[in-house]
Amino acid sequence: MSNDLRLTIAEIIKRPLFQHTHVVAGHRGLSRPIRWVHVLETADTGQFLNGGELILSTGLGFGEEKEKRLAYLTELIRRKAVGLCIELGRYIPSIPDDMIELANHHQFPLLVFHQPVRFVDITQDLHEHLIHAQMQALRNLEAYSRSLQQLSLQAAGTLKLLQHFQVAVQTQVFYYSPDGSTQFAPVVPHDVAVEMSDLMGSHFSEMDSSTEAGVRFLSLSVTRQLAYQPVMVMGHVLAYVGIVLYERSADEYLLLTLDNTVSAMAQLLMRKMFVEEQALATENRLFDDLIANRSLSEEQMRSLLGMTGGSKTPSFHMIILSFEKSKNLVEDSLPPHDLTAIFRSLLTRHRFRPFIRCIGNRFYFLLMEQQPLADSRRSLEKAFRDVQKMIGQTLGEDVQIWMGISRMGKRLSEAGRHLAEAEQALAFYHESSSPFFADLGLFRLLFHVPNEPVLTVFISDYLGPLLAHDQAYGSSLVQTLRVYLDANLSKQEAAQKLFIHRQTLYHRLEKIEEILGEDFAATQNRICLEIALRARDWLSKEESHH
Structure with a gap:
C-alpha cells in the first residue's frame, strides 16, 4: 500500500510531460521519493527548501559560469533536494562534465529537457498527484486505524x-x-x-x-x-x-x-x-498467610507457587517496599496495585520469577531466581533501582520509598521468617545505609530476642531512668542521648543536629551522666544503650503495625 503512494523520480520520467527528458547523471538516486516541486534559479534562494523537492531550472542564475553552477548544484545537494531538471537552451546549451561528475558523486539525479516545456504544467501535474497521494495516504491510515480497533475488540x-x-x-x-x-x-x-x-x-x-x-x-x-x-x-x-x-x-x-x-x-x-x-489470586492468599504469620509447609508453598514434581526449590528473596505518596499527586492517578503487572514484567527481565502483593502503601515481593545468579545482591539492587524509578514516574518524583530485603532463602517453609527479616530491615531503614537485613550488624540479634520479657526488661534497665525523667519533666534526654551516640560523641555535631547551643547540650549531658552514671559512654555501656534505643524504636513500630 505504501509503495503506491510514493512518487519517485523514476516514476515521473514516465509521465507525458517528461517524454523528452533524459537522465544524464545520478542514476542511482532515481528511487528517491518527491515531496514537492520547486522552481529555483539561484543558489542564494536555496534557504527556502525543506528537503525532498524536485528542482526545475532554465540555468538563468548560473549559466556557463563554473563557480556559479557548481555552487548552485552543491547548495541543492546540501539542502537535500531529490533531483534537478534543467531545460537546455540559451542559458545553458549543454550540461558540463563538472556538473555531471558532482551529481554522480552524490548520486543526485540530473535530468535535461531537450525541448522547451512549461514549468507551470509540470508543477501542476506533479502537485496534483502528490496531493492526491497524501489524501489517499490519510484515507488509508484512517482505515488502518479502524481495522486495528476491530482487531483489538476481537x-x-x-x-x-x-x-x-x-x-x-x-x-x-x-x-x-x-x-x-x-x-x-x-x-x-x-x-x-x-x-x-x-x-x-x-x-x-x-x-x-x-x-x-x-x-x-x-x-x-x-x-x-x-x-x-x-x-x-x-x-x-x-x-x-x-x-x-x-x-x-x-x-x-x-x-x-x-x-x-x-x-x-x-x-x-x-x-x-x-x-x-486477575488470575493470580493464589499469590494474594500466600502473602496474606505469611503476613498473618500463619506457617505454611514446604508442600503448601510449592502448591501455591505452582511448583510441581520433584524439581529443586530455587533460591528466593523476600522484600518489602513501603512508600509515601507525593503530596502533589492527582486524585485520579494510577492506583498503586495496578503497578504489579509492570513490576512483574520488569523483574522477570532481571531474571527473577516474581510473586507480588500490594496492600495499602506496601508492596510485598517473593523473588525466585530463575537460575542461580552470580551476584544476587547486585541483581536485586539493579532490579529495585528500576522499580523505584517506575514508582517515581507514576506516583510522583518526590515519593518517599523505604525497603527491607531479607537474606537469601533456600526452603519455602521458612518464607515467613525471611519476610520477618525484611520487616526488621525496613524498621531499621532510617538507621542503616542499606536495605539488606544482612547489613544490620549487631541489630540483627534483636530479631531473635523475644519481645517479652527480654527486650522490654533490657530497655527498662538501660533507658528506664531517662524515660522516667523525660515523662516527669517534659525533657528530651533520650533523644539527646540518641543523637549524641549517633554523632560518635561529637558534641559539636550533636548540638547542630539537635538545633541547640553547645552549652545547652553540655547541661543535658551532665543530667544524663547524673542519671545513668559517669561511665555511660564507655564502650560496653554505649553498646547496650545503642541496642536499647534501637530496640525501643523497633518495638514501637511493631506495636503500631498490630
Whole structure:
C-alpha cells in the first residue's frame, strides 16, 4: 500500500510531460521519493527548501559560469533536494562534465529537457498527484486505524496484529520482546531469524528500559536499516515493533502506520498483563498467610507457587517496599496495585520469577531466581533501582520509598521468617545505609530476642531512668542521648543536629551522666544503650503495625 503512494523520480520520467527528458547523471538516486516541486534559479534562494523537492531550472542564475553552477548544484545537494531538471537552451546549451561528475558523486539525479516545456504544467501535474497521494495516504491510515480497533475488540494476539501491519506496509516487519522472543511477518528462514534476534537483543539491551517513545533507526548495512519504535506502558518498555527497510527510506505513511500499530500493541499487552494479574489470586492468599504469620509447609508453598514434581526449590528473596505518596499527586492517578503487572514484567527481565502483593502503601515481593545468579545482591539492587524509578514516574518524583530485603532463602517453609527479616530491615531503614537485613550488624540479634520479657526488661534497665525523667519533666534526654551516640560523641555535631547551643547540650549531658552514671559512654555501656534505643524504636513500630 505504501509503495503506491510514493512518487519517485523514476516514476515521473514516465509521465507525458517528461517524454523528452533524459537522465544524464545520478542514476542511482532515481528511487528517491518527491515531496514537492520547486522552481529555483539561484543558489542564494536555496534557504527556502525543506528537503525532498524536485528542482526545475532554465540555468538563468548560473549559466556557463563554473563557480556559479557548481555552487548552485552543491547548495541543492546540501539542502537535500531529490533531483534537478534543467531545460537546455540559451542559458545553458549543454550540461558540463563538472556538473555531471558532482551529481554522480552524490548520486543526485540530473535530468535535461531537450525541448522547451512549461514549468507551470509540470508543477501542476506533479502537485496534483502528490496531493492526491497524501489524501489517499490519510484515507488509508484512517482505515488502518479502524481495522486495528476491530482487531483489538476481537482480542487478537501480537502475531495477528503484526501480520495486519505487514499487509498495510507491504514490507518485512518484526516484533521483539526483551524476554528474547521475536516474531516476523512474513516468516523468515530460521538462520535469518536467529541472526536478527541476536542483533536486536544486543542493540536493545544497551538501551535504557525507560527510553523515550518515538521512532528510531538502526543501520544494518549500506542498503538496509531498521525503523523501530518501543511499545511503552506507563514509561516501561514492553517490546519493540519495527520495519526492515531495504534500499528505501521510511516515508510518513510508514512511520504513522508504525505509530498506530505500536499504540494498538501497547493496549493489547497492557490488557493481557492485567488479565494475568486477575488470575493470580493464589499469590494474594500466600502473602496474606505469611503476613498473618500463619506457617505454611514446604508442600503448601510449592502448591501455591505452582511448583510441581520433584524439581529443586530455587533460591528466593523476600522484600518489602513501603512508600509515601507525593503530596502533589492527582486524585485520579494510577492506583498503586495496578503497578504489579509492570513490576512483574520488569523483574522477570532481571531474571527473577516474581510473586507480588500490594496492600495499602506496601508492596510485598517473593523473588525466585530463575537460575542461580552470580551476584544476587547486585541483581536485586539493579532490579529495585528500576522499580523505584517506575514508582517515581507514576506516583510522583518526590515519593518517599523505604525497603527491607531479607537474606537469601533456600526452603519455602521458612518464607515467613525471611519476610520477618525484611520487616526488621525496613524498621531499621532510617538507621542503616542499606536495605539488606544482612547489613544490620549487631541489630540483627534483636530479631531473635523475644519481645517479652527480654527486650522490654533490657530497655527498662538501660533507658528506664531517662524515660522516667523525660515523662516527669517534659525533657528530651533520650533523644539527646540518641543523637549524641549517633554523632560518635561529637558534641559539636550533636548540638547542630539537635538545633541547640553547645552549652545547652553540655547541661543535658551532665543530667544524663547524673542519671545513668559517669561511665555511660564507655564502650560496653554505649553498646547496650545503642541496642536499647534501637530496640525501643523497633518495638514501637511493631506495636503500631498490630
